[in-house]
Amino acid sequence: MDRSYNVFVDNGLYVLAYYLNKDINDITYQDIENSIDLMSDKIEEFVSCEKYSNLKSMCFSNSTLTQPKGKVTLKDKLKGFVENKGNEYCSLCGQYKAKVKIEDKEYNIGRSYMPNLVANTFYNFSNNLQGLNVCPYCLVLTMYSILNCRVSRYVFLYNSTSDEFMKDYTCHIQDENLTDVELGAKKEKEKYSIVKLLESLVCKYNLFDGDIEQYMFNNSGQSQDIQVNNIKNSYVNLLMKLQKEALLREFKDLHLEIYILRGTLESNYLRKIYNLDKREKVASDELIVFLNREVNVLKKVKIDIIKKLTDKLKTSDLDIDKIYKELKMLGKFYAYEDWLVNLNEMYYEKTGEKLFEAEDYIELDDIRSFRQIKNLILVSLI
Template identity: 30%
Template sequence: MERTYNVYIDTGLFVLSNLLDKDIEYITTEDIFNSSEIIFNEILSMDEENFKKLKYMVFTNSVYTQVGFERKFKSFIKNMEELNSEGTLKCSLCGSVSVNYSYDATRSVLPGICSNNFFNYSNNLRYSAICPACIALSLYSILGINRTKSGAIYYASDDNKVMKNLVNRAMKNLKNEYTEITVLDEIQSTLECEILNKDYNKAYYIEATLCQNYGQLENTRTYTLTSERLLRLILLKKEGLWDKFKENKFIYNVLYENYYDMKDDIDIFKFFKDLFLEKELTMDKIIIDEIKSIAKKLSNNIDKDLIKELDKISSYNKFQEFIIYNQKNIFSKNGEFLVSQDLYDAIIDPQKWLSVKRRLTVELLYI
């Protein structure tokens, strides 16, 4: 079976690949429907408390939380197999012609897509064309997720080798007694174990999808680590800075692309400087050159800790006062303007001052 790049279905597919010891491309629909006993036995091998918590954390929970779970689960998969053989519509996810109108997939078997998921309680979409095989794989995905104290995390990657390792790691961990861990620490630990300690030569991305399903709280959030960001982390690890990165909890800054707050550690910030500059408000080259000139003039003429001074500036008025004060100060020293007259208004633009301040701080770091 080919991948769908839906995190729930692909996780289930790699779970089955692990249990059947078959590459995903050789897994058939018959394998999927004939594996209910294997899946059930694997669930029984999980740490009991892990399964108890996870079956309520994830959205694929209706089958798992019913009384008589074993009978209901196997009966459900058998029903999916029968529906699959009678299908006449094309699946919107895997492309197989096996969708049956008589069964409408709900968010409890495939979240985020189906017509009554929590983003669409009004049921505007009358029907979702999802085949029984995809639904079964989505249910199997419970064996390949990661428990945290704030929800369950599914990992996905466009690289099959990486995806396989991520799912296999989760399956192994679920057999062990749970040790409380935060979402950020779980993501950081996974990166360290499965990515940074292995030699992957191919560019790939990783997504971590957090599912929170606690009564009134129904939410998913996806954190994306692009190949570019992963490469920075790998290079940072090779430079021996990973322990320092972990200690400062900088994984938060990478996941939320808040690179500016990493500037207090210049050794680590240098790996993300260009990503920070790309993310900042786009500026004309003439403005960027002017900011570089301002940084050099400040550095040559002012003895104070300029970065600390800029960090204290929390409003547009204070930034304007900083520029005016140093404009006068430097002019009185050598007759030179800190900011050229032509670009003065652009530098103290009330809509862009924060980006200018941040860029100026970064330029000062590297002088």
């Protein structure tokens, strides 16, 4: 079966491939239909474990998983989905629409079974835009995806263009599930580390070819939230390099990993390896050199101009403390432009020389690199 690159369908597909001991490309629609008994038991067993008991309401609130036990079991529901096919194309894979008939009640699939695909822009969104054109197979695989879910404030899942990563990720989670279910694991006080899981998976590779997306979501009650963090390939390979250089622990201790999830490491790392308030280094020389080499996106010409500028300032009679504090307080680019012009004038009045030339100003007057330039000037003045 081909991947849809929908996070829920893909995770369900890899989970099914794991339990059938097949490659995802060898999974057939018949396999999905035949797997319902096995996978329903796995899901019921999983959500019955105290450690994971809240997942069913966070993932599939108001579904069969969270409703009081009655005549319709999860197996019945999933088999009912598969047996009822409509004549509209699936919005995820191009197959047929599921039109389900259970206990003589006909309805379309809503957000209880397919998170994040139903609009919730209306006040009473349970009665507005609630139907989905989703085929039985994508629907069943979406339910299977709960077996790959973990909670860290929100439920989260990974999806990647790398087949190897998805296999390793699924295998890791399912092994953990098996152990926890067998031991009757209790809820943990500490939040599940989303970054630690990522590190444990990617740091065994020599080179990672692919991108990773992290989905944080909540589909419970009246709430339907989702946040997607795109983890760039360069960041994944950076984690691997940090591990090899024995710098990963220090990197995490400085809480730099949050910027990997946000995609803003280049703009923020200098503020974390230096204490700009106390004007001192807080990271080791090894980590500083490593990050300046691997992460700094400023062109060499800009770095050289900043070094020349700050060297001149530090050997002048100007009040460096005042200059430093003024720059640190600047939050707007236009204010930074004015600051550069005024600084050049002050330096000229004091020394009779220019602090920088017009072509240097053009390099420094770069709104796209504003934060990086500002932070590099600050740390260079320390």
